[in-house]
Amino acid sequence: MHDLSSLTAALLDAAGKAGAESADAIATSGASLSIEVRAGALEHAERSEGVDIGLRVLIGKRQACVSASDTSERTISEMAERAVAMARLAPEDPFIGLADPSQLATDVSADWLDLVETAPEPDPAMLQEAALAAEASALSHHGISQVESASAGFSNTAVHLAATNGFAGGYARSSHWLSTVAITGEGTGMERDYFGESRIYRGDLPSPEEVGRIAAERTLARAKPRKPKTGAYPVLYDERVASGLIGHLLQASNGSAVARGSSWLKDKLGEQILPAGLSITEDPRRVRVGGSKPFDAEGLPTRARQIVENGVLTGWTLDLATARKLGMDSTANAARGTSAPPSPTVSNIALTEGDQSRGDLIRDMGTGLLVTSLIGSSINATTGDYSRGASGFWIENGEIAYPVNELTIAGNLLEMLVSIRPANDARHWTSRVVPSLLVEGLTVAGD
Incomplete structure (x- = not known):
């Protein structure tokens, strides 16, 4: 796991060495997994992980932004040099500038907002089981000809911000989701509708059976x-x-x-x-x-x-x-x-x-x-x-x-x-x- 605060600190340090008068930096990380089923079988599974970094440098009333997904020292140094070169050629904007230190948040903790579920991430098999149950629930309703897709997934993301005015802070959030798209009718008479929910805590999601039922009821109501x-x-x-x-x-x-x-x-x-x-x-x-x-x-x-x-x-x-x-x-x-x-x-x-x-x-x-x-x-x-x-x-x-x-x-x-x-x-x-x-x-x- 990358230390996002260290990355933003490195970006600011590189910006100063490259000649920036002031700068702010952002680093984000994320991991997600999505499972999609169709006709009772796995249709698609995707997992992604990554870290992205961004740097804004200011020289007078000129600014430039650069970003990368490579976090090596060489890349960070090259980013800063490129951003400074770009800023020197950018048009002036009299309204840009970092916040005055007196304006900055002093309590940057997000723990009390309860934005992250700390439980282990769900197993892919568990997500597939939930998606299959939602699909089966929708198909159990008379008149539903097929389920276009039933999907389940989760993501964890984090962000950290830092600036040369002294600000530094970050927070994370998690998300779980479950959705179903059902179809009634055939050919040109097809109608579709959906239902889905997204929550921070997996336990707050409606059951797969309820997701499938509401998707089916919505779809059947649209017939003809x-x-x-x-x-x-x-x-x-x-x-x-x-x-x-x-x-x-x-x-x-x-x-x-x-x-x-x-x-x-x-x-x-x-x-x-x-x-x-x-x-x-x-x-x-x-x-x-x-x-x-x-x-x-x-x-x-x-x-x-x-x-x-x-x-x-x-x-x-x-x-x-x-x-x-x-x-x-x-x-x-x-x-x-x-x-x-x-x-x-x-x-x-x-x-x-x-x-x-x-x-x-x-x-x-x-x-x-x-x-x-x-x-x-x-x-x-x-x-x-x-x-x-x-x-x-x-x-x-x-x-x-x-x-x-x-x-x-x-x-x-x-x-x-x-x-x-x-x-x-x-x-x-x-x-x-x-x-x-x-x-x-x-x-x-x-x-």
């Missing part, structure tokens, strides 16, 4: 779909796709988009964009949730904040550079890989839930569309005009009438979001805690 009549209808985004709708808001409130002027929210700070009573909270410090972390990619301590409070947009998602461009303070949302500088990215978010179930919202719709799957995306970044391909179920008289597909839903995000009604069915163990969402008056294009 129709096209709905074109018109304006209420649309209910099922919980499994509703986070995508909120994701468009998160993208538009990202400091990078705002700084470029390419955001349909750029003039909406302090204005109401969701119904009163609804808030979007980011909390990077949720225990036992995969998106959690004690510090961001620039060494700043993470903290909970409101992106939207009581319907009002309260702030942007910022790293140091975008904060400087906008004359604000970083929200400690910097993220980065090994080959690029930091950029702002949200972690765990939660939307206020309602007090009605998804069934209650379906009843209240009367006639409309329940969306369970979305494909493609046409979003105008500056106006918020929205159009997406969709499939799901047609609602009549407040009940699910029949499955539908090959349709398009369209509207404007500013108008859509200010009218949403949330259900109470969010999954609280995910990093996107967003319930089913009812949106009034979208254009549905079918027949």
Whole structure:
């Protein structure tokens, strides 16, 4: 096992010797195993392990990033020399720079976040057994013609960051997953759907039998779909796709988009964009949730904040550079890989839930569309005009009438979001805690 802290220290030392004025370094390691079965037999098995390193050097207001998967002393030295040469030729950016030491996190431990299962990694045979059980469960349902895939796997990853401003810290996380894709019908009449979960602890996963059952039930419900009549209808985004709708808001409130002027929210700070009573909270410090972390990619301590409070947009998602461009303070949302500088990215978010179930919202719709799957995306970044391909179920008289597909839903995000009604069915163990969402008056294009 590589000592990631030693690698980042070596990168910083090499950068200084090569002539960098300041620098930060990142080292990541990971191991993963995935097993896929089909027709009762092993279809695919893959295991990977690796270490990657990245270095960013700064000379004045110029910077450059380099990365490698070779951790030898020679490679590290060559990386630093190449990065410094590149930085000297790079265009100036007045907003780049490391954090001031006074801004840095002082408690960098992630142990209390419970992001790693310390048990031995699962045996490949155990993963294959789980995938086979999920496949058998799906196939036991009458009408399921085949299982496209059933897979199980795990991964362990670690990251360590260090910079010449004195920051150093790292953390690790584990992930276990199980999923199934089932098919009903034959030829052009085939329909498919899926179910899967990912958790930090293997014991928190649903049973293989439940994974297979839900995949089968979802698939059978999609059999023999129709096209709905074109018109304006209420649309209910099922919980499994509703986070995508909120994701468009998160993208538009990202400091990078705002700084470029390419955001349909750029003039909406302090204005109401969701119904009163609804808030979007980011909390990077949720225990036992995969998106959690004690510090961001620039060494700043993470903290909970409101992106939207009581319907009002309260702030942007910022790293140091975008904060400087906008004359604000970083929200400690910097993220980065090994080959690029930091950029702002949200972690765990939660939307206020309602007090009605998804069934209650379906009843209240009367006639409309329940969306369970979305494909493609046409979003105008500056106006918020929205159009997406969709499939799901047609609602009549407040009940699910029949499955539908090959349709398009369209509207404007500013108008859509200010009218949403949330259900109470969010999954609280995910990093996107967003319930089913009812949106009034979208254009549905079918027949």
